[in-house]
Amino acid sequence: MAATSKLVHPKVFSECSKQLLAINDALDILRGKWKIQIIGSLTFGKKRFTEMQREVRGITARMLSKELKELEINELVLRTVHNTTPVTVEYELTDYGKTLDKVIEGLRDWGVKHRKRIIKKQS
Amino acid sequence: MAATSKLVHPKVFSECSKQLLAINDALDILRGKWKIQIIGSLTFGKKRFTEMQREVRGITARMLSKELKELEINELVLRTVHNTTPVTVEYELTDYGKTLDKVIEGLRDWGVKHRKRIIKKQS
DNA sequence: TATATCGGTATACTTTAGGTAAGTAGTAAC
DNA sequence: GTTACTACTTACCTAAAGTATACCGATATA
Numbered sequence: 644m645a646a647t648s649k650l651v652h653p654k655v656f657s658e659c660s661k662q663l664l665a666i667n668d669a670l671d672i673l674r675g676k677w678k679i680q681i682i683g684s685l686t687f688g689k690k691r692f693t694e695m696q697r698e699v700r701g702i703t704a705r706m707l708s709k710e711l712k713e714l715e716i717n718e719l720v721l722r723t724v725h726n727t728t729p730v731t732v733e734y735e736l737t738d739y740g741k742t743l744d745k746v747i748e749g750l751r752d753w754g755v756k757h758r759k760r761i762i763k764k765q766s
Numbered sequence: 767m768a769a770t771s772k773l774v775h776p777k778v779f780s781e782c783s784k785q786l787l788a789i790n791d792a793l794d795i796l797r798g799k800w801k802i803q804i805i806g807s808l809t810f811g812k813k814r815f816t817e818m819q820r821e822v823r824g825i826t827a828r829m830l831s832k833e834l835k836e837l838e839i840n841e842l843v844l845r846t847v848h849n850t851t852p853v854t855v856e857y858e859l860t861d862y863g864k865t866l867d868k869v870i871e872g873l874r875d876w877g878v879k880h881r882k883r884i885i886k887k888q889s
Numbered sequence: 890t891a892t893a894t895c896g897g898t899a900t901a902c903t904t905t906a907g908g909t910a911a912g913t914a915g916t917a918a919c
Numbered sequence: 920g921t922t923a924c925t926a927c928t929t930a931c932c933t934a935a936a937g938t939a940t941a942c943c944g945a946t947a948t949a
Contacts, residue, residue, distance in 0.1 A: 890949100891948105891949085892947100892948080892949080893946100893947080893948075893949095894945100894946085894947080894948100895944105895945095895946100896943100896944105897942105897943085897944105898941100898942080898943075899940100899941085899942075899943095900939100900940090900941085900942100901938100901939085901940090901941105902937100902938080902939080902940105903936105903937085903938075903939095904935105904936080904937070904938090905934105905935085905936070905937085906933100906934085906935075906936080907932100907933090907934085907935090908931105908932085908933080908934095909930105909931085909932080909933100910929105910930090910931090911928100911929085911930085911931105912927105912928080912929075912930100913926100913927080913928070913929090914925100914926100914927095915924100915925095916923100916924085916925100917922100917923085917924085918921105918922085918923080918924100919920100919921085919922080919923100
């Protein structure tokens with residue numbers, strides 16, 4: 644006897660697919676090792692380039708520059724150049740960037756719990 | 767005159783760094799094109815392999831298999847083989863996997879809003 | 890006998906992500 | 920005139936991620 648294939652109700656199926664599409668849209672913008680961390684660092688306020696380089700552990704100037712550019716294009720981050728010498732550049736979240744608060748917070752909270760769990764398992 | 771480097775208060779700095787570490791921990795497990803989508807699809811309940819292949823648009827058997835294995839190793843997903851013919855295999859979120867609810871939800875909600883925004887800008 | 894299903898695996902390949910290292914302009918301090 | 924600072928850019932390279940396609944055993948169906 645062949646396994647009966649429990650068909651998902653079309654309504655449920657399309658609902659799930661639609662939501663996966665949304666997740667995909669979000670990931671398209673946030674994917675990679677650095678973007679979410681960069682946004683995370685900017686939730687603490689305006690930052691200068693070198694400041695972020697120090698804060699986001701392990702990131703190189705190349706990656707920071709590249710990722711910030713993409714975030715700027717997607718209107719999540721605002722870049723402001725100040726006429727000091729040498730020039731200073733400030734990055735901050737746009738209002739739209741700030742709408743990612745819940746995502747960042749969720750990821751951060753889960754990460755904290757996850758780290759605790761891993762450490763507990765090792766001991 | 768050189769720009770004065772506004773030093774961040776050590777307490778604020780370490781707090782930010784600590785939180786970025788947590789975000790990094792979370793991302794280590796969830797990074798890539800598919801993992802979050804797979805978990806997202808499982809928030810709707812148990813799924814069989816082929817069912818997921820249909821649901822997660824564009825994923826190949828190879829990737830689905832690979833990603834599910836990694837999620838299983840990290841105890842986010844449980845795999846159950848049923849003795850039907852042909853065999854059926856069910857995947858579901860573990861209790862620990864379910865703790866990602868907030869993250870998935872946040873990403874999904876943001877994705878929905880983001881898609882609306884993009885469509886609006888195009889018109 | 891031929892074909893289909895389920896849950897994959899094997900192999901080969903292409904693409905993208907990310908790292909390394911060096912260099913840049915403009916200014917200013919030593 | 921050499922060095923230092925800020926905020927990058929460029930060229931190059933590797934490793935990881937992802938894709939395409941064919942195939943597997945067991946069984947059931949046409």
